[in-house]
Amino acid sequence: MKQNSVFVGIAVILAGALWIYGTYLSTPKKAHRLPAGATSPQGKRVEKTDAEWRGLLTRKQYAVTRERDTEWPNSSELTHEHRAGLYSCVCCHNPLFSSRTKFDSGTGWPSFYDPIVVNAIYTEPDGSRTEVRCSVCDAHLGHVFTDGPEPTGLRFCMNGTALSFTQVSQ
Numbered sequence: 001m002k003q004n005s006v007f008v009g010i011a012v013i014l015a016g017a018l019w020i021y022g023t024y025l026s027t028p029k030k031a032h033r034l035p036a037g038a039t040s041p042q043g044k045r046v047e048k049t050d051a052e053w054r055g056l057l058t059r060k061q062y063a064v065t066r067e068r069d070t071e072w073p074n075s076s077e078l079t080h081e082h083r084a085g086l087y088s089c090v091c092c093h094n095p096l097f098s099s100r101t102k103f104d105s106g107t108g109w110p111s112f113y114d115p116i117v118v119n120a121i122y123t124e125p126d127g128s129r130t131e132v133r134c135s136v137c138d139a140h141l142g143h144v145f146t147d148g149p150e151p152t153g154l155r156f157c158m159n160g161t162a163l164s165f166t167q168v169s170q
């Protein structure tokens with residue numbers, strides 16, 4: 001009799017755990033929201049489902065921008081791109097950086113000291129680092145550090161995979 005109630009107890013606990021796990025699996029990933037006080041250029045927002053992003057992006061672009069992966073240093077040809085032009089978000093084409101603020105940080109990642117407009121991006125704490133995201137579609141772009149050159153002293157350390165480059169004639 002006592003043994004039976006122990007089995008029943010275990011069965012109830014297992015069923016409960018399975019139910020919680022099932023609920024977790026069936027809950028769609030919460031869409032990322034702009035943090036309080038953050039804005040985007042012209043209030044523009046692009047929000048897509050996970051499946052839509054997967055369909056639009058390459059596997060590598062998806063891993064970096066939607067899953068916060070980091071590309072290998074020196075793996076992007078944009079690290080050594082020196083032509084005049086515009087760097088936009090690979091997901092939503094939001095203009096992010098100008099070649100005028102690009103500098104060679106020696107890190108192996110495309111680096112800038114300022115975004116093209118202040119609200120092109122927003123930042124969020126990421127452990128001891130500060131994460132940089134696109135303010136229009138929330139794409140993970142990279143991190144920002146405070147060891148950059150003048151005039152801002154900032155180093156926006158970007159994944160080239162998250163950027164698309166458009167050359168402009170000067």
Ligand SMILES: [Zn+2]
Nearest residue numbers: 089092134137
């Ligand atoms: Zn974007």
